[in-house]
Amino acid sequence: MSTTGKTPAATARVTTPTDREIRIERVFNAPRARVWQAFTDPKLIAQWWGRGNKLVIERMEVERGGHWRYVEHSSDGPQGFEGRYREVTPPQRLVQTFEWDGMPGYVMIEAVNFEGLGAGRTRVVTTLLAHTTEERDGMLNSGMEQGMTQSYAALDTLLAKRG
Secondary structure, eight states: OEEEOSSGGGOEEEEOOSTTEEEEEEEESSOHHHHHHHHHOHHHHHHHTTTTSEEEEEEEOOSTTOEEEEEEEETTEEEEEEEEEEEEETTTEEEEEEEETTSTTOOEEEEEEEEEEETTEEEEEEEEEOSSHHHHHHHHTTTHHHHHHHHHHHHHHHHHHTO
């Protein structure tokens, strides 16, 4: 288990509750509807999801069965991510498949829950389910936590601007 971030509101807690899961919990200083929008509006996602790198949203069909694909352009070259939405329940839950071009054929199930905490704050809990412990560990060792921390810092900045 590890913890990242600098302040309580900006701390992501990453744990491995089972041998196949990664659980990420993070509180954002914005109302649930605004955080939901930042996760589902391609114009907003392009501003935070790619860790400050150029992010091209090739597809984003936010509906059950819809396909999404993002390509991040960094100094290491393009990195693609994609999946299909399994559940879209505004503004409380998204469930989708998640596949990174860096680990082709290894598809995780990602469930994202948005919980309004009052006082303009939202808890986002993401659970990634891998097929095996090795796949889970491969994702953890891929730099996922550092990339997520950078993306969530960019999301904090975006949410503060839209306040």
